[in-house]
Amino acid sequence: KSEVSVIETWLRKHRSLYVGATRHPFIRSIRDGTVDLSSFKRWLEQDYIFVRAFVPFVAGVLLKAWKESFESTDIDVILSGVASLNDEIAWFKKEASKWGVSLINIVPQKANQEYCRFLERLMSSDVEYTVAITAFWAIESVYQDSFAHCLEDDSKTPEELKETCQRWGNDGFRQYCRALQSIAERQLEKAPDDVREKAEAAFLDVLEHEVEFWNMSHGDT
Numbered sequence: 001k002s003e004v005s006v007i008e009t010w011l012r013k014h015r016s017l018y019v020g021a022t023r024h025p026f027i028r029s030i031r032d033g034t035v036d037l038s039s040f041k042r043w044l045e046q047d048y049i050f051v052r053a054f055v056p057f058v059a060g061v062l063l064k065a066w067k068e069s070f071e072s073t074d075i076d077v078i079l080s081g082v083a084s085l086n087d088e089i090a091w092f093k094k095e096a097s098k099w100g101v102s103l104i105n106i107v108p109q110k111a112n113q114e115y116c117r118f119l120e121r122l123m124s125s126d127v128e129y130t131v132a133i134t135a136f137w138a139i140e141s142v143y144q145d146s147f148a149h150c151l152e153d154d155s156k157t158p159e160e161l162k163e164t165c166q167r168w169g170n171d172g173f174r175q176y177c178r179a180l181q182s183i184a185e186r187q188l189e190k191a192p193d194d195v196r197e198k199a200e201a202a203f204l205d206v207l208e209h210e211v212e213f214w215n216m217s218h219g220d221t
């Protein structure tokens, strides 16, 4: 077994794309307090649509874990993810009403549709658990890393956006992402080369979709 983990190797190899996804201009604008509130509202609407589509994806990962993994603790971690999505959906509704944003009849933008279609492909029964759990880890970690950046000591995040940043930037969410990472890493270490390559491709796809997702907040697409 090599000293550097598979995921650590990928993070080094694809550093600039990872930084692009986690230090996007939208996130930087929240952190430096210059964020345009119409961008924030656009992100809120689109992310609500995304999270609704994310629920069946996570349920699909749960199903794969049940069929393919011999570690029952995987189920507990993924189930806690399902539970937190339940809270998250309630939070979106509350946050939307705080901003006067309606969550009915939102038109999903192209980047969002494409991201949701990608999730759907990963739900197919011929996609390995290793590939799906890797994508799941990456999706959650991009948000964790991005929003935690907005809560660092020297950040100027506006008070009214701190709760949003806390949602994904809090310590419990960080630990949950670490738990997902160790499951993914364990799977990757024992995976055959072709599956590991598919998982790496899925990781890169997630980063690209996340960049495009943040780009939607500009409203020029």
Ligand code: HMH
Binding pocket: 047, 050, 051, 139, 140, 142, 143, 210, 213
């Ligand atoms: C686009 N990526 C996107 N939305 C989210 N809510 C997360 C990741 C994390 O759950």
